[in-house]
Each structure stands twice: as C-alpha cells, then as structure tokens.
Amino acid sequence: MARAFAPELLERLRAAKHVAVLTGAGVSAESGVPTFQGGFWGKYSPEEMATAAGFRKNPSLVWNWYGERRRELANVHPNPGHYALAQLEQRGVRCTVITQNIDGLHQKAGSTRVIELHGSLLRAKCFSCEAAAPAGWEQATQSPPPCAVCGSWLRPEVVWYGENLPPKAWDEALDASCECDLFFSIGTASQVYPAASLPQEALRAGVPVAEINPDYTPLTAAMTYVLRGPSGQVLPELLAATWPK
Numbered sequence: 478m479a480r481a482f483a484p485e486l487l488e489r490l491r492a493a494k495h496v497a498v499l500t501g502a503g504v505s506a507e508s509g510v511p512t513f514q515g516g517f518w519g520k521y522s523p524e525e526m527a528t529a530a531g532f533r534k535n536p537s538l539v540w541n542w543y544g545e546r547r548r549e550l551a552n553v554h555p556n557p558g559h560y561a562l563a564q565l566e567q568r569g570v571r572c573t574v575i576t577q578n579i580d581g582l583h584q585k586a587g588s589t590r591v592i593e594l595h596g597s598l599l600r601a602k603c604f605s606c607e608a609a610a611p612a613g614w615e616q617a618t619q620s621p622p623p624c625a626v627c628g629s630w631l632r633p634e635v636v637w638y639g640e641n642l643p644p645k646a647w648d649e650a651l652d653a654s655c656e657c658d659l660f661f662s663i664g665t666a667s668q669v670y671p672a673a674s675l676p677q678e679a680l681r682a683g684v685p686v687a688e689i690n691p692d693y694t695p696l697t698a699a700m701t702y703v704l705r706g707p708s709g710q711v712l713p714e715l716l717a718a719t720w721p722k
C-alpha cells in the first residue's frame with residue numbers, strides 16, 4: 478500500500494530550488510553499514526576508539542579498528558535512499574547533502590554536493606603535523622604508519638569527540654541549512670552536536686523540516702513533517718509521489 482505524504486510537503490518539494498539534507502548512520506543501514514545504536518561499540522567505548530586521548534593511549538588498536546571499518550566498506554553499496562537523493566540533483570534541484578557518515582556512499586550514489594561533517598574513512602592525515610597521508614597509505618603494514626613529513630603517526634581523517642568540525646564544512650552546512658527551501662533530517666538520532674543543531678537552525682530560519690526515521694528522536698516533536706519508515710523505502714516513494722510518472 479503506497480505511503481501517503483502530506484500534499485503540502487509534495488508541493489514544497491516540487492517547487493523547491495534548493496534542498497538541504499542532514500544524514501546519519503540510518504541512511505546507510507539498508508546498505509549493511511552498522512548504526513551506532515545497540516552494540517556498535519561492542520567491547521570498546523567511544524572514549525577509547527573515537528577520541529585523540531584514546532588514540533594516544535593505543536594507536537595501533539584504534540588504527541586497526543578504523544582499518545577494519547574501511548575494509549568492510551569494500552563490500553557495501555549505496556541503497557535506494559542514497560540513489561533517490563542523487564536523483565533529486567539530476568532533476569535540477571540543488572541538493573546539499575550534509576552527512577555525519579564517513580562511508581562515502583552518497584558520493585558513490587552520484588551526489589556531487591556532499592559536505593562530510595565528520596570526515597571520511599577513505600582519507601588519513603598525520604596526527605601531529607596534519608599533513609595528508611601519502612598515496613598508498615592503505616597498503617602500509619605498520620599500524621599506524623609513520624607520517625612521511627614528520628615521522629609521527631598517521632590517523633584516520635575523521636572528527637573525534639572533543640574535536641572541532643572542519644570550519645569550512647561547518648560554515649557551508651550552516652549556510653545551506655538556513656538558505657534552503659526545504660530541509661530533511663534522515664537516519665539520525667539527533668544526539669551528536671553540533672550536527673544535531675542544524676535542523677533546529679533551519680527551523681529558526683523559517684525553513685520547513687521533514688524527519689525520515691523509523692523511530693522517534695529528540696527533535697521529532699519540533700519537526701514540520703514526520704515520515705516514519707526506513708529511508709531506503711520512504712525516499713524513492715516520496716520522489717515518485719512528488720513527480721508521478
């Protein structure tokens with residue numbers, strides 16, 4: 478049974494020139510990438526694995542953990558949710574994808590305006606001098622490999638807890654959130670800041686916000702539209718309802 482969407486939402490999407498979309502782990506769940514809910518950290522903790530202090534304490538443990546996550550990426554592919562956002566762009570709608578994900582699946586699906594707020598598993602840099610890792614760093618045997626510039630450790634180019642987001646990425650994300658015609662918050666539990674403040678910034682700027690999530694989040698009550706369900710199903714259905722063949 479086709480999902481019913483608010484006619485006003487369909488109208489707004491049909492008329493939108495610029496759409497901004499905040500995504501979290503949920504948008505990649507149907508691709509087989511584990512979310513951070515339930516057991517993700519397993520026997521480890523965010524403090525141990527996703528902080529500079531944790532890396533300093535045990536650099537090879539953290540390097541290998543991210544290496545494992547990167548190798549797993551080789552077997553995952555974008556799902557219909559990622560492709561629907563790329564299709565929005567192909568329809569001539571300016572679609573700014575602001576992602577908390579480090580899996581690169583939006584780009585793989587064809588989205589060209591992707592802001593990686595928390596970095597990427599596909600890049601590495603020096604823990605000390607921040608020099609970009611030399612080509613072929615993925616094949617290095619030492620864990621972590623040494624920086625070719627200062628000899629310190631390489632680290633994954635992701636944003637760890639207690640670290641600032643890349644200023645340029647944050648500024649672009651904030652601008653897009655407040656200047657767009659329609660904002661979507663997709664597959665995020667809206668608990669990690671400052672990313673979770675973006676839907677609120679959009680609302681404050683008078684932009685309608687639609688949340689796509691099978692579950693409630695701390696921001697659901699404030700949303701203009703709530704689309705309950707997995708994004709891999711909801712997004713293709715929303716585009717089909719907005720632009721019926």
Ligand code: BV8
Pocket residue numbers: 500501502503504506507512513514527577578579595635636637638639640641642663664665666667668669670671672689690691692693694706707708709
């Ligand atoms: C910072 C990269 C300045 C590494 C990540 C204000 C209030 C409280 C705390 C803070 C605050 N400001 C700052 C903080 C501290 C902290 C923070 O927010 N802590 C939280 C936990 C309370 N923030 C920071 O440290 C940030 N830096 O603020 O710097 C500063 C500097 C010094 C001192 C203070 C401040 C940096 C945060 C970035 C950390 N790095 N990732 C890595 O991945 O290993 S965060 C990582 O976890 C992800 O990137 C993402 O952001 C987060 C996971 O959240 P989600 O993506 O939402 O995923 P989750 O699994 O939780 O939820 C999935 C959702 O999808 C669920 O709702 C589920 O229902 C839904 N779902 C499931 N299936 C589907 C689905 N939806 C649709 N379809 C489906 N099929």
